[in-house]
Amino acid sequence: MSFQVYDTTLRDGAQQEGMNLSVADKLAIARMLDDLGVGFIEGGWPGAIPKDTEFFARAAAELSLRHATLAAFGSTRKAYKSADSDAQVKALLESGAPVVTLVAKSDVRHVERALQTTRAENLAMITDTVALLVSEGRRVFVDAEHFFDGWRFDSAYTFDCLQAAADAGAEVLVLCDTNGGMIPAWIAEITAAVHGRLDTRLGIHCHNDTGCAVANTLAAVEAGATQVQGTFNGYGERTGNADLTTVVGNLAIKYGLEVLPAGKLAELTNTAHSISEITNIAPFARQPYVGQSAFTHKAGLHASAIRIDPDMYQHIDPLRVGNDMRMLVSEMAGRASIELKGKELGIDLTGQDEVLTRVTEKVKELEAQGYTFDAADASFELLLRGELTGVKPSYYTVESWRTISETVGGGDDETVSEATVKLVAGGVRFVATGEGNGPVNALDAALRKALLPVYPELEAIKLVDYKVRILDSDSGTDASTRVMIESRAGKASWRTVGVGTNVIEASWEALTDALNYGLLHAGVVNR
Numbered sequence: 439m440s441f442q443v444y445d446t447t448l449r450d451g452a453q454q455e456g457m458n459l460s461v462a463d464k465l466a467i468a469r470m471l472d473d474l475g476v477g478f479i480e481g482g483w484p485g486a487i488p489k490d491t492e493f494f495a496r497a498a499a500e501l502s503l504r505h506a507t508l509a510a511f512g513s514t515r516k517a518y519k520s521a522d523s524d525a526q527v528k529a530l531l532e533s534g535a536p537v538v539t540l541v542a543k544s545d546v547r548h549v550e551r552a553l554q555t556t557r558a559e560n561l562a563m564i565t566d567t568v569a570l571l572v573s574e575g576r577r578v579f580v581d582a583e584h585f586f587d588g589w590r591f592d593s594a595y596t597f598d599c600l601q602a603a604a605d606a607g608a609e610v611l612v613l614c615d616t617n618g619g620m621i622p623a624w625i626a627e628i629t630a631a632v633h634g635r636l637d638t639r640l641g642i643h644c645h646n647d648t649g650c651a652v653a654n655t656l657a658a659v660e661a662g663a664t665q666v667q668g669t670f671n672g673y674g675e676r677t678g679n680a681d682l683t684t685v686v687g688n689l690a691i692k693y694g695l696e697v698l699p700a701g702k703l704a705e706l707t708n709t710a711h712s713i714s715e716i717t718n719i720a721p722f723a724r725q726p727y728v729g730q731s732a733f734t735h736k737a738g739l740h741a742s743a744i745r746i747d748p749d750m751y752q753h754i755d756p757l758r759v760g761n762d763m764r765m766l767v768s769e770m771a772g773r774a775s776i777e778l779k780g781k782e783l784g785i786d787l788t789g790q791d792e793v794l795t796r797v798t799e800k801v802k803e804l805e806a807q808g809y810t811f812d813a814a815d816a817s818f819e820l821l822l823r824g825e826l827t828g829v830k831p832s833y834y835t836v837e838s839w840r841t842i843s844e845t846v847g848g849g850d851d852e853t854v855s856e857a858t859v860k861l862v863a864g865g866v867r868f869v870a871t872g873e874g875n876g877p878v879n880a881l882d883a884a885l886r887k888a889l890l891p892v893y894p895e896l897e898a899i900k901l902v903d904y905k906v907r908i909l910d911s912d913s914g915t916d917a918s919t920r921v922m923i924e925s926r927a928g929k930a931s932w933r934t935v936g937v938g939t940n941v942i943e944a945s946w947e948a949l950t951d952a953l954n955y956g957l958l959h960a961g962v963v964n965r
Contacts, residue, residue, distance in 0.1 A: 441695050442610075442665040444478040444579075444641065445471050445682060447713070448493075449511050451673030452482075456719075461493050463716050465500060471670070472506040474709045475699040476682075480509045480539060485529020494533040505699060509579070510535035514542050514563040517555040521570040531574055538571050539579040539612075540564075544599040545588030557595060561602045568606035578603075579610040579665075581643060586615050589628050597632065604638040610665050611638050615654060618647030618677065622657035633662030641665035644680045646672060651680035656688060666697075670713050671725070683710045687727035687759055707760035732756065733763045776801070776822075783819050785826070797825050807937055808909040808920050814935035816925075816955040817948070833957050833964055834863035834889060836950070841877040841942055855880040864892035864965040878904070878945040885953065892965055898927045899956040901949075906941055923948040927956055 448464045451457070459467070464481065471479050481497060482490030497508060510533040515524040530538050542564045543549045549560040564580070571578045580603040582588075588596040600611050613629060625644075633640055642658035642665070644651040655666050666689070672681030683706055689695045690703050707728040714721045723731040733756040756762050763782075776797050780787040787794055800821065801811060811818040824830030837860040845853045857880035858871045868891075872883025882901060889896055903924035921936045921944040932955055936947030 440664075441689070441697050442477045442639075442641070443682065443686060443697050444480065444509070444665055444667040445476045445506075445670065446480040446511075446643075446667055446679070447471070447669040447673055447682075449480045449482045449490075450675075450679055451669035451671075453675040454673045454678065454719075455675065457673065457717055459717065461489055461496060464493050465496060466716055467670075467713055468497070468501060468503075468506075468508075470709050470712055472501075472503045474705055475505040475702040477506060478509050478537060479503075479506045480511050481533075481535065483511045484533040484535075485512065485526045491529065491533070494535060498534050507537055507577075508535045509537035509539050511539045511541070514540055514567040517553060517559050517563060521566040524567075527567060527570065530571065531576070535576075537577045537579060539581055540567060540571075540603075540608075541581045541583050542567075542599060542603065543584070544582035544596045544614075545584035546592050546595045547588070548584055557598075561598060564599060564602045565606045568603055568608050572607035578608045579612055579641065580608045581612045581614050583614050584616045585613045586620050586624065586628055587617060590624075593631075597635070600632065600636060600638075604636060609639065610641045611636065612641035612643050612665065612667060613658065613663070614643040615645055615651075616643075618645030618651065620644070620654055621648060621650055622653045625654045626657040626661045629658045629661035629663055639664055641667055643667040645674065646677040646679060646681075649677070651678070652684045652688070655680045655685050659689065659693070671710055671717075671719070671722070673717070673719075681725070683728045684726045691754055691758065703758060704760045727759045728761060733761055779818070780822060783815070783822070785819075785822060790826075793825055797822055800825065804937075808918050809935055809937050810920065810922075811935065814922060814933045816932035817934045817951050820951055820955060820958075831958050832950075832954050833893060833962070834861045836861045837867075839881065839884070839946065841880055843877055857881040857884040859884040859888050861885075861888055863889055866892065877942050878949070881942070881946060882949060885949065889953070893957060893962060895957060895960050895962050896953060898960070899953060900926050901952070902926045902931070904945075906944075909937070919944045921945045921948045923952050925952040925956060927960065930959070932956070932959075 448467060452459050468479050481493050484491045484494050494510060510530050512526055512530040515521040515527055521527050543553055543560055546557060549555060549557060553560060568578050568580065582599060585596060603611055629640065640663045642655050642663040644654040655668065659666065666685050668680035668682040668685050670682050672678040686697050687706065689697045710728040711721050721729065723729050726732060733752055776794050777787045820831055839857065839859045841855060841857045843853055843855045855874050855877045856871060857877065860869050868888035870884045870888035872880050872887050874880035874883050886896055901923060905922040907920045909918040909920055918937060918939055919941045921941065922933055924931060924933050934948045934951035934955065936944040938944035938947065
């Protein structure tokens with residue numbers, strides 16, 4: 439039996455706190471999922487949510503799916519009503535989706551307390567709704583809500599719900615850990631018990647409230663489930679759903695299952711990050727397989743082994759999922775770490791033992807002062823290039839800089855910051871003054887004002903993040919400060935670090951490194 443990957447990012451994932459997807463967002467994500475090659479994309483709940491009704495209407499005209507099949511989500515008919523007169527069931531048919539996924543109560547406590555109906559009527563609701571949809575030419579998947587909790591309370595009735603759906607023509611019976619409270623051993627035992635009594639395909643749908651959603655999904659697969667449901671990046675309400683990026687990575691690489699079309703696994707990381715851009719939720723760096731830190735190494739011992747064979751400290755080649763290995767430079771670094779990091783940055787340090795020793799000692803000395811280079815690759819590259827050539831890359835020479843902040847009285851006091859920078863660039867001396875909503879913003883404005891006549895390429899470089907950390911808080915206002923700045927030009931981004939006795943001094947160092955690095959990587963010639 440072929441394996442199926444069913445994505446519910448657009449419905450279950452969209453229930454995450456703080457996430458608000460427009461119809462255009464959902465259409466864009468659907469295209470990405472289809473390009474990756476997932477089998478089914480659950481678009482939402484038409485009839486219940488106006489935005490989802492619009493999604494299916496637009497999908498019919500705007501989506502041309504090559505790999506995936508669109509699924510509409512809804513519930514069984516209301517108690518003591520006919521399926522063909524139920525407005526929500528009609529909306530499922532009118533959505534035009536070839537697959538309908540029905541949520542059905544399978545825990546008798548929910549039947550009697552939430553639906554406030556009888557056991558027999560709930561079974562009839564399942565049977566009638568599935569049968570009607572099948573008679574209308576729809577493929578029907580049934581999500582047995584609270585299945586595992588229901589089984590542990592009254593397995594006989596929970597199984598009756600599955601049997602009713604199967605007898606009515608359901609193609610897939612999805613076992614749902616709706617509350618996310620299960621652990622792998624329980625999932626495996628119950629799934630195996632069901633698999634031994636039914637011929638219908640079984641699916642698994644897990645939430646992550648015990649932190650076991652992925653493990654529970656894999657346990658169900660080992661026990662006989664051949665459809666996995668989940669969300670990209672583990673989105674979902676509370677602690678989220680099973681993360682499909684991890685599930686797919688494990689099934690494809692560890693189990694050897696054909697869960698995606700040939701060659702598509704290498705697009706897993708890019709798809710995960712592209713979806714993050716649309717949801718506006720920053721990618722989780724330590725996410726398995728696709729996270730920025732998934733194949734990142736910091737300890738010198740690791741680096742020494744990786745220089746000989748990368749597989750010594752990596753469970754797979756990161757290129758298989760479209761990711762890459764990264765080396766971090768810190769006080770834990772040895773010469774092997776520096777050499778590998780140089781290679782990553784395109785700088786060959788083979789045989790340059792003196793440089794390696796010098797840079798290693800320099801990094802340890804600076805980190806003892808409060809610098810950190812594991813999250814500031816750009817500053818490290820400038821340091822490395824400076825040690826190689828004897829001069830740290832710089833596109834200008836600074837004579838002096840200063841900042842002034844003053845509060846202007848009035849109805850509402852307003853603080854205005856002003857900065858003056860004196861420098862030489864392109865053989866010309868510039869004196870520029872800038873204003874901003876703080877001293878750092880004012881310095882940035884003044885620096886750019888002075889440099890833009892010589893380096894118009896700076897227009898493309900934007901400061902996108904700014905973080906301050908007090909390093910020795912016991913010193914109070916006399917404490918040293920570390921500043922991290924993230925800059926971006928187009929799709930490229932980089933981080934720089936500065937340390938000083940005050941926040942402005944540290945910010946200036948990080949800011950000047952950011953601009954120099956940006957010009958260097960834009961291929962700008964020192965004028």
